[in-house]
Amino acid sequence: MTTLAIQMTGIDKRFAAVQANRGASLEVAKGEIHALMGENGAGKSTLVKILAGLQPPDAGQFFVDGREVTGWTTPQALTAGVAMVHQHFMLVPTLTVAENVVLGREPTHGLRLDRQAAVQAVRDLCQSSGLQVDPNRLVADLSVGEAQRVEILKVLYRGAQVLLLDEPTAVLSPPEVAELWGVLRRLQQGGATIVLISHKLDEVMAISQRVTVMRQGQTVQVLDTAQTTAAELARAMVGRDVDLDVQRPENQAGKPLLRVTQLQVQGSRGQPALLGLDLTIHAGEILGIAGVEGNGQSELLDALAGLRPYQGSIKLADQELATLSLSQRTQAGLAHVPEDRHQRALILDYSVADNLILGKLAEFSRRGVLDQRAIAAHAAELIAEYDIRPTDPQVPVRGLSGGNQQKVVLARELSRSFKVLLAAQPTRGVDVGAIEFIHARLRQARAQGKGVLLVSSELREILTLSDRIAVLYRGRIVAMLPRAQASESVLGAYMTGAAQAVTHG
């Protein structure tokens, strides 16, 4: 057997209260695409960050191309051709694509930064890798898909032979994912070794040759992709059987709860983002909004939640929302699981217990003094009901994995008395076990006769949960389909503008 491209053994890493890795290992052969799977908080990202030199391990050793490099630094890793494509983009928004790509290894001409050489280098890389980005554009103006291309270009510019990708598809639309696979395969043919962190089973099945599964900081299984199934992988990750395709009982859609008419909203740069949108959510219904990100979803959610001014009308149970404050909207029966939980849903440095009462302070205070006993009881109840881990209500939310953070948000919002739930990307960055749980909760809300607006970039999620599906494209609903008439290919066609507007039902 030839030397392994990567060999990690006995890796331990602890962050304050959390043991992220305990004796984790990883072996990757040269030239393979290797998937690293596991639930949120299983320690995948930590392991890969250690490999990329971003953090030193507490114990253990690792080798690259047979050479021991335990505890190396990022510059050393980069020099050796090991580079990471981060989950949260590491791009400077105020610089151009070319500047971002060459940063840290800039071509110069005397004192002067050689911009032309930088632009040319990016063009050459685009050519050879098949990634298309305009080197002169400002990164702030790029879509997420384009931003990710820049991340990969950065790594290629450094001549990386070992690429570590941390959940690269989390923010991509289906066509972008397909494009990414093409790029990765091309890189593999060029001799690159690729480690791909993911918790999406179908992706791992589609692209990888081997899979390492982690659970609670340990490596539990290494499998040949060709000899395994998605079900087996899910079991290895969660430790039990998981069913993500629960058949939905037919629903009895009730009376209209939320009625949106001729909604017009401007985007954050003043551009028109929604151009006269109509939709109605009924009691006992999940209405899915499909669409490539940036087609007005965020603006729609903001307008409904009261975070952005709008023209037109939004009526919740016949009450116009326009003049209501945020807390009045909540009282009127609106619950909101925001897109970006770090920015809008949680105070990361507050404890789980405190986050669980945000927006409900009146219920938990008497004459302006917080009722600590009631807060603790409330927290204990929700932590148990939603299986939030760790179970300590006093841990700052920052220390929780993404899936558990999302459970905190969900627990808070669903425990209000609400009529309509706005659920935006409810399972983004969340592992299979938690996805199953969150889906069950959304269905439960529907069964209780609530209305749910589900916005998700995951087509599968939309298709599994929704009763009706609206496709947003460039600020308009271009299709409104009952579930039975929707499929990935049908929705995909509307999402990309390939199919023209129709409305059924």
Add this chain to the structure above:
Amino acid sequence: MMLLLFLWQTLRIAAPYLLAAAGGVVAERAGVVSLTLESFLLSGAFGAVAASHWGQSAWIGVLGGLGAGLFFGALHALATVRFKADQIVSGVALNLLAVGLTRFLLQMGFDSSSNSPRVPGFEGLGHPLLWLGLLIMPVLAWTLAHTRYGLRLRAVGEHPQAAESLGISVAKVRWVAVLASGGLAGLGGAFLSLDQHQFTDQMSAGRGFIALAAVISGRWQPMRAGVACLLFAAAETLQIQLQAAAAIPTQFLAMIPYALTLIAVAGVVGRSRPPAALGRA
């Protein structure tokens, strides 16, 4: 003739603003808050006079001002970059330290609580720091836009984690930036005291804050900040000339530059965006 005089006086008032604001742009674009400009100016002014007195040469005075600014810059970098102290707290502390230390040294060295004796300085247009002040913003603009260090500095001020992930030492970039900031503003202080051939207690008189206001109203861009400095200086000149001419109470006129600063920062630049990582360790 009136106009020439006006221009000349404006330039003379603008020079320390320009040098200090240049220092402010450098530090803030790297993500370090520049409340310290005042301390750099004051210590620079004192350092220049002390050195000029000791060496009996205005040029040695320039070096003294530079050195004093670098010293305070190093303190600020040590506190905020090395020990990750809060940048605003460190800035306020250094400003207070500069007032106390210069007053103490004034007493110790020159046996006076108000001013130093007359030292060698520069006269009028022969003041080299005047020309440095006029050139500094274009030079800085070019450096930020077209050099490797400039690119890295902007990256560090916007997204330090990204820079770090590419093997750039954020600490190193910020050290250089804060030192440069201290040196430039120190030279601004040296301009002040060498122009007047003496140091007087608290002679920086809030100029560091006005320079910072110029940085902010110039949206952290050197050329715009330079224009803001010139505007502030012109307002001040106008104020001085009106004092001589008109019957408006001088106290009211003396307020103009500060009021203008307030208006500029509060009004004109309400929507400007600071470097994203400004103030964060």
